[in-house]
Amino acid sequence: MRLWRVDDVMTRDVVAVQTGTPYRAVVDLLISRRVSAVPVVTRFQRVVGIVSEADLMHKVEAAGGEPRLVLGRRRRAEQAKAGARTAGDVMTSPVVTVLPSLSVAAAARRMHQAQVKRLPVEDELGRLIGIVSRGDLLKVHLRIDEDIRRDVVDEILPHALGAPDATVRVETRDGVVTLRGRVHFRSAAERIASLARQVPGVVGVADGLTYDVDDSMMVGSDLGTPFGVA
Incomplete structure (x- = not known):
């Protein structure tokens, strides 16, 4: 019996940005491509982070807000993302990635353990070749x-x-x-x-x-x- 793997369900036409990509360009990309996140890669296609809608929302949330005098570690990180100008400033890093040969069940467990909604897919050389989301994993039940x-x-x-x-x-x-x-x-x-x-x-x-x-x-x-x- 052949088990379904990540490469059976992943999205191969994945769009990515680099650390220097401007914040506005990332927003434009998410909206135009109708995706909720993009991996951040080096020029060698190595994944160094991921930018999601949640990361970008810190700037929207902070607009017009009053600064706090005492900030915890998490709040300081959120404030830093609110002032981001590039993908590298706002991205979440490090990133949990998977190989295309991983089973769908194992990918689902890894996604649950890491509490993430998507996993960039890398080849054996660590280069980005796709992305798998929770919706992709549900394809097995079709x-x-x-x-x-x-x-x-x-x-x-x-x-x-x-x-x-x-x-x-x-x-x-x-x-x-x-x-x-x-x-x-x-x-x-x-x-x-x-x-x-x-x-x-x-x-x-x-x-x-x-x-x-x-x-x-x-x-x-x-x-x-x-x-x-x-």
């Missing part, structure tokens, strides 16, 4: 039901059972995989359901499989595998 079902039938069942098994019936609707039928071992039934949940585009699994032998306690037995062990 897979049609028949493609998802085919993955389960052609990839999951033979792998879990050692051979195709006509006793297992697979239905897919709106990304939900329904499994019905009977297999010999409990471990096989649970492995099928577990692997089905990992198929790209699967929203959920309705596990209706039953089994003849509970091999969960057969440690060391030739009949099956211990419960929870692949």
Whole structure:
């Protein structure tokens, strides 16, 4: 089963700026291209920062505001961005980046851990080749039901059972995989359901499989595998 990767969903036609790009030019670029952020790169296309709408809004927020006498570290950083004249002044740095070979699931975890909405994509030499957003990662759930079902039938069942098994019936609707039928071992039934949940585009699994032998306690037995062990 082939897992979806960042390069399956990323935006390749990515627009970038350099540290010396004027603030106004960055604003114009975001509006004209209808994007919410742009990477900041060197002349060798190495990512050194990113400028988002949130970064640019500090100048709008500060317009006409009264200065504070006591400023914390975060407030001082925001005030510095409010006075920015170039992309280098206002950008957020360092930037969390990903390789195109990273799985969509791993990219989603990295995005969540870093609390960011997008990740610049770099090649093996560290050069910008794309950008992946939260919306891009959601594309995996646009897979049609028949493609998802085919993955389960052609990839999951033979792998879990050692051979195709006509006793297992697979239905897919709106990304939900329904499994019905009977297999010999409990471990096989649970492995099928577990692997089905990992198929790209699967929203959920309705596990209706039953089994003849509970091999969960057969440690060391030739009949099956211990419960929870692949």
